Amino acid sequence: MYCISASTSNGPIDLMQIHWPDRYLPSFGQTEFKSDLVRDDSIPIEETAAALRDLIEAGKIRYIGLSNESPLGVCEWVKATTNLGFRDCLVSIQNSYSLLDRGFDGDLAEVCNFHNIGLLPWSILAGGLLGGKYSKGQTAPPDSRFVKYPAYMKRWSPVTASVATLDAVERYAKSRKRIQYL
Secondary structure (H helix, E strand, O other): OHHHHHHOOOOOEEEEEEOOOOOOOOOOOOOOOOHHHOOOOOOOHHHHHHHHHHHHHOOOEEEEEEEOOOHHHHHHHHHHHHHOOOHHHEEEEEOEOOOOOOHHHOHHHHHHHHOOOEEOOEOOOHHHHHHOOOOOOOOOOOOOHHHHOOOOOOOOOOOOOOHHHHHHHHHHHHHOOOOOOO
């Protein structure tokens, strides 16, 4: 609460994104749910939602958004915010979305559309891969995320992605004006 109070000295936070659900779910390119990774010590969504409701009622934040959530998580958040009387304040979800990651387009898009929750996409260039930053035959910049964090988004990594993915990315990058990275 102290951090929120310090951040709101000039007025309320417009949108408070809740990053990383406090429970196991596949993320960063994982596509399979593994029940043996489910934790018993997760903080219930209702408890987090109640704390956010208190911040809204105190005038510290206006709206809340989710991040890296699943269809189940969105539905649980809708249920919790409805039960706590502030459903209209749940307005967005920030999930990975790009030409290489279309995970949002299925069940999650349906759930968000039904509940009027907008998408704020992150990693629209798939970590830089779609912008031509990691072209075949070129050395990646030493400070780039795929060099610094080799396990980052393995499906898209220029080292571990499939040949078909890398070829498609190469064709796409060549068909577009190359994005300049500073």
